[in-house]
Amino acid sequence: MAKTHVKMVVNGAEVEGLVEPRTLLIHFIREQLLLTGSHIGCETTHCGACTIDIDGRSVKSCTMFAVQANGTDITTIEGIANADGTLSALQEGFRQMHGLQCGFCTPGMIVRAHRLLQENPNPTEEEIRFGIAGNLCRCTGYQNIVKAIQYAAAKINGTDFQEAAE
Amino acid sequence: MNDMTPTREQREARLEGMGCKRKRVEDIRFTQGKGNYVDDVKLPGMLHGDFVRSPHAHARIKSINVEKALKVPGVLAVLTAETLKTVNLAWMPTLAGDVQMVLADGKVLFQNQEVAFVVATDRYAADDGIGAVEVEYEALPPLIDPFTAMDANAPVLREDLAGKTEGAHGPRKHHNHIFEWTVGDRELTDLAFDKAEVTIKEMISYHRTHPSPLETCQCVCSFDKIKGELTIWGTFQAPHVIRTVVALISKIPEHKIHVIAPDIGGGFGNKVGAYPGYICAAVATIVTGKPVKWVEDRMENLTTTSFARDYHMTTEIAATREGKVTGLRVHVLADHGAFDACADPSKWPAGFMNIVTGSYDFPVAHLAVDGVYTNKAPGGVAYRCSFRVTEAAYCIERGMDILAQKLGMDPAELRLKNFIKAEQFPYHSALGWEYDSGDYHTAMKKGMETIDYAGLRREQAEKREAFKRGETREIMGVGVSFFTEIVGAGPSKNCDILGIAMFDSCEIRLHPTGSGIARVGTKSQGQGHETTWAQIIATEIGIPADDIMVEEGNTDTAPYGLGTYGSRSTPVAGAAIALAARKIRAKAQMIAAYMLEVHEGDLEWDVDGFRVKGLPEKFKSMKDICWAAYNSVPPGMEPGLEAVSYYDPPNMTYPFGAYFCVMDIDVDTGVYKIRRFYALDDCGTRINPMIIEGQVHGGLTEAFAIAMGQEIRYDATGNVLGGSFMDFFIPTAVETPHWETDHTVTPSPHHPIGAKGVGESPNVGGVPAFSNAVNDAFSFLGSTHIQMPHDFWRNWEAAKRLGVTG
Numbered sequence: 001m002a003k004t005h006v007k008m009v010v011n012g013a014e015v016e017g018l019v020e021p022r023t024l025l026i027h028f029i030r031e032q033l034l035l036t037g038s039h040i041g042c043e044t045t046h047c048g049a050c051t052i053d054i055d056g057r058s059v060k061s062c063t064m065f066a067v068q069a070n071g072t073d074i075t076t077i078e079g080i081a082n083a084d085g086t087l088s089a090l091q092e093g094f095r096q097m098h099g100l101q102c103g104f105c106t107p108g109m110i111v112r113a114h115r116l117l118q119e120n121p122n123p124t125e126e127e128i129r130f131g132i133a134g135n136l137c138r139c140t141g142y143q144n145i146v147k148a149i150q151y152a153a154a155k156i157n158g159t160d161f162q163e164a165a166e
Numbered sequence: 167m168n169d170m171t172p173t174r175e176q177r178e179a180r181l182e183g184m185g186c187k188r189k190r191v192e193d194i195r196f197t198q199g200k201g202n203y204v205d206d207v208k209l210p211g212m213l214h215g216d217f218v219r220s221p222h223a224h225a226r227i228k229s230i231n232v233e234k235a236l237k238v239p240g241v242l243a244v245l246t247a248e249t250l251k252t253v254n255l256a257w258m259p260t261l262a263g264d265v266q267m268v269l270a271d272g273k274v275l276f277q278n279q280e281v282a283f284v285v286a287t288d289r290y291a292a293d294d295g296i297g298a299v300e301v302e303y304e305a306l307p308p309l310i311d312p313f314t315a316m317d318a319n320a321p322v323l324r325e326d327l328a329g330k331t332e333g334a335h336g337p338r339k340h341h342n343h344i345f346e347w348t349v350g351d352r353e354l355t356d357l358a359f360d361k362a363e364v365t366i367k368e369m370i371s372y373h374r375t376h377p378s379p380l381e382t383c384q385c386v387c388s389f390d391k392i393k394g395e396l397t398i399w400g401t402f403q404a405p406h407v408i409r410t411v412v413a414l415i416s417k418i419p420e421h422k423i424h425v426i427a428p429d430i431g432g433g434f435g436n437k438v439g440a441y442p443g444y445i446c447a448a449v450a451t452i453v454t455g456k457p458v459k460w461v462e463d464r465m466e467n468l469t470t471t472s473f474a475r476d477y478h479m480t481t482e483i484a485a486t487r488e489g490k491v492t493g494l495r496v497h498v499l500a501d502h503g504a505f506d507a508c509a510d511p512s513k514w515p516a517g518f519m520n521i522v523t524g525s526y527d528f529p530v531a532h533l534a535v536d537g538v539y540t541n542k543a544p545g546g547v548a549y550r551c552s553f554r555v556t557e558a559a560y561c562i563e564r565g566m567d568i569l570a571q572k573l574g575m576d577p578a579e580l581r582l583k584n585f586i587k588a589e590q591f592p593y594h595s596a597l598g599w600e601y602d603s604g605d606y607h608t609a610m611k612k613g614m615e616t617i618d619y620a621g622l623r624r625e626q627a628e629k630r631e632a633f634k635r636g637e638t639r640e641i642m643g644v645g646v647s648f649f650t651e652i653v654g655a656g657p658s659k660n661c662d663i664l665g666i667a668m669f670d671s672c673e674i675r676l677h678p679t680g681s682g683i684a685r686v687g688t689k690s691q692g693q694g695h696e697t698t699w700a701q702i703i704a705t706e707i708g709i710p711a712d713d714i715m716v717e718e719g720n721t722d723t724a725p726y727g728l729g730t731y732g733s734r735s736t737p738v739a740g741a742a743i744a745l746a747a748r749k750i751r752a753k754a755q756m757i758a759a760y761m762l763e764v765h766e767g768d769l770e771w772d773v774d775g776f777r778v779k780g781l782p783e784k785f786k787s788m789k790d791i792c793w794a795a796y797n798s799v800p801p802g803m804e805p806g807l808e809a810v811s812y813y814d815p816p817n818m819t820y821p822f823g824a825y826f827c828v829m830d831i832d833v834d835t836g837v838y839k840i841r842r843f844y845a846l847d848d849c850g851t852r853i854n855p856m857i858i859e860g861q862v863h864g865g866l867t868e869a870f871a872i873a874m875g876q877e878i879r880y881d882a883t884g885n886v887l888g889g890s891f892m893d894f895f896i897p898t899a900v901e902t903p904h905w906e907t908d909h910t911v912t913p914s915p916h917h918p919i920g921a922k923g924v925g926e927s928p929n930v931g932g933v934p935a936f937s938n939a940v941n942d943a944f945s946f947l948g949s950t951h952i953q954m955p956h957d958f959w960r961n962w963e964a965a966k967r968l969g970v971t972g
Contacts, residue, residue: 001239022290036206037199039431041380042464046891049380077199091197095189098860102692103196104380104431110197129899136891138380138432139692141863142899 011079028066037077048135051108077107099148101139183705187856218282220274223541223884225303235298240291245283247271263334264506275504283446308884312501315538344537355532358493362484374476381431382462404729427719433691435547474549476501494531508546517553520597524562531596550929563934613824645827645939649931654737670739671725675808680789681713687727706747708774733923742813749809760800819922825935836962840903850922869932875957
């Protein structure tokens with residue numbers, strides 16, 4: 001099948017490649033760019049394990065063609081840590097609050113939460129739950145994910161994080 | 167000593183041993199997208215394999231033509247049953263003593279069954295090839311309803327079993343019958359029912375569902391023709407068992423098979439069994455000489471690999487008028503689908519269903535289970551529970567509520583009246599188990615007080631009156647569930663898989679500078695073993711948990727273990743870890759005595775080293791001893807500091823808990839709101855309370871999904887109706903309730919550290935709590951039992967049936 005040339009910015013670096021028109025963006029990212037942090041859980045846009053950030057919006061990359069991403073600016077989980085290599089507030093929050101178990105949904109969940117906190121730097125629990133409703137987790141029951149995002153929001157805002165009592 | 171000397175508490179804290187909320191070591195890589203899951207494995211020249219699947223539930227295959235497919239660009243090979251017969255692999259043994267087609271041999275027996283395996287340069291080309299394989303089917307009448315499976319005129323599903331009146335578990339009564347399994351004293355139980363003052367009888371169904379971890383089943387197989395070695399990276403909850411199975415069926419010597427389970431994206435029972443994808447990928451790498459990857463998509467996962475439950479339980483309880491239970495009689499019709507591929511210990515065709523007497527002191531009981539074939543996917547795995555324990559807990563907990571309703575008693579009061587008492591442990595149940603320890607009354611009462619149970623019942627009574635007066639359209643339910651699990655399979659006297667006793671193992675090796683590595687026969691799929699196993703070792707030998715690396719999943723380096731499922735890791739491997747550590751400590755004590763020039767008996771253990779009794783300044787830390795182990799051991803002693811332990815548990819462990827669910831249901835829409843969910847768990851000694859709480863949250867969320875909507879349904883012709891996350895209910899953060907957790911601690915008396923296991927308790931106890939809440943809400947309208955799952959539509963249907971909505 002004839003291939004198309006695509007070019008985009010991924011995690012701050014310019015990348016390019018040849019793809020079939022039918023190549024899904026998640027496959028381009030995982031198999032050609034070798035960024036395997038974004039995962040595939042359903043291939044039907046339900047689970048959100050493949051969530052990445054494209055031009056400032058959360059996108060499930062399993063149902064977008066690579067050619068549609070031509071010319072875009074993308075952030076994946078590999079681009080979330082601080083510039084000095086330390087964990088970002090969100091990554092730290094997920095660890096501190098036990099917001100992950102098997103880790104399979106985690107990259108998509110963190111990339112989604114990253115965008116959520118840009119859209120709404122101080123979300124309520126309800127807003128967080130609604131904001132991550134496109135990302136499924138089978139392990140945690142979400143309660144500690146909510147806490148992890150609250151922890152990160154507090155850290156970014158420079159306020160004290162108060163863990164809600166049971 | 168000076169002021170800088172750390173206190174005992176500081177030294178203990180530095181270890182991050184048992185009981186502390188140690189943050190997980192796994193999270194550093196997982197939060198950065200640096201986990202290494204099977205689909206991340208990419209080898210030079212790697213090919214992709216994918217299946218042609220049957221659109222029919224039951225059909226004869228008249229022909230398969232692969233010629234066009236082989237001409238598709240990128241397609242290298244197409245395997246069919248005929249190809250596999252040349253290596254005697256068209257069928258494979260199941261863990262339950264049955265056989266299963268790897269690729270359809272003559273007929274198909276369930277929708278989406280594997281028919282041919284297309285191998286191509288990438289997953290897109292494989293898909294092109296699948297579209298070009300021509301299969302001609304002749305549809306046969308499907309058998310979907312298990313209750314008609316043993317009708318005289320029921321279609322014959324398994325032609326390969328024609329004339330076989332004996333199965334792996336005794337006589338077969340019918341061509342679609344697999345086994346009958348009975349436990350208990352039938353005569354005495356019947357007598358109890360004859361004499362009973364009160365009896366109940368209800369057919370309680372536990373519907374078919376699926377574990378559906380977020381990562382599907384997958385593998386990469388790579389055969390080295392020169393060395394004759396096969397390497398398999400796979401999503402395996404039990405990697406060593408997979409290695410042995412592959413050796414048995416492939417004739418490749420076991421030492422030339424390398425099985426590696428890297429990071430696993432959740433298992434929940436889905437990744438215990440062996441599936442056609444593994445066999446086909448292994449054959450394909452041998453045929454093509456190149457590595458072959460197989461990755462299930464979500465639809466394939468939900469519709470083919472390992473369903474769970476599908477137990478239809480006719481439940482009878484006999485009791486006195488005062489509410490003392492006198493007998494339990496249960497018959498289960500078990501729908502196993504097309505092949506009996508249950509992942510149970512070999513001698514247990516219905517798992518540990520005989521834990522069905524639950525937490526109650528039944529003097530007599532009888533259980534009979536009939537397994538039948540239908541035109542559905544095979545499986546019957548333990549979806550986040552010990553083998554069939556969720557089914558058993560649901561059966562008895564629903565049954566007790568139905569009995570309470572008949573007696574006009576409060577369901578919590580009925581339970582308190584019939585609990586096994588603390589002084590009765592070790593308790594021998596009527597169906598043959600020896601419960602190790604428990605204090606049910608304390609747990610139940612703590613839960614009732616915390617949630618103000620009496621207050622909730624008062625509120626419910628008021629709401630019911632208001633409903634009758636027409637002031638509200640909402641009904642309120644309080645779901646009570648008190649479960650006893652049976653986990654930690656298991657003792658070699660009654661548990662094996664393919665003849666291999668269900669022990670587990672640990673090897674610890676300490677390095678000269680005072681750190682070390684522990685390799686364990688289990689395999690975490692999110693449970694956090696790299697964190698908690700190091701905590702056990704830290705407490706046992708005084709090396710900080712941060713200085714212990716834990717490795718699992720590589721069969722070349724890990725000692726043989728039976729894997730992680732059925733909450734067996736802590737009860738079995740956790741014990742092996744503690745005992746291996748104690749062997750090290752015993753040797754360390756000899757070395758310390760030599761260093762301090764005293765007799766071993768003059769030393770006492772003190773947090774992180776040995777001290778001479780009465781001479782506190784004479785101390786050798788484990789770090790010092792590690793160094794000495796490699797340069798100045800006592801004369802005659804081998805150098806080094808390492809130990810291996812294989813632990814065969816003397817008994818199972820029996821975690822328990824009290825769960826309460828408060829729910830409001832709108833009768834006109836069926837919409838429910840979970841107002842409160844409280845879970846008290848007793849899993850014995852607690853290794854990491856943070857991880858325990860996380861496990862409970864996750865298990866409760868799965869229980870919520872199962873009870874309130876998650877189902878694999880089939881239509882009358884065998885089409886699967888729950889094949890994607892569009893139809894198969896996985897709760898999001900919005901629907902998922904808030905969880906309140908609590909605990910009591912009743913250590914296991916036979917486990918080296920007293921731990922019992924917890925991962926599956928919330929699923930086992932959670933499902934009945936939700937279902938009992940729904941049933942409790944409707945009970946005052948004259949309903950005794952409403953089948954799960956309780957989604958909005960079914961709630962509305964129930965309200966309509968009971969005449970309270972139009």
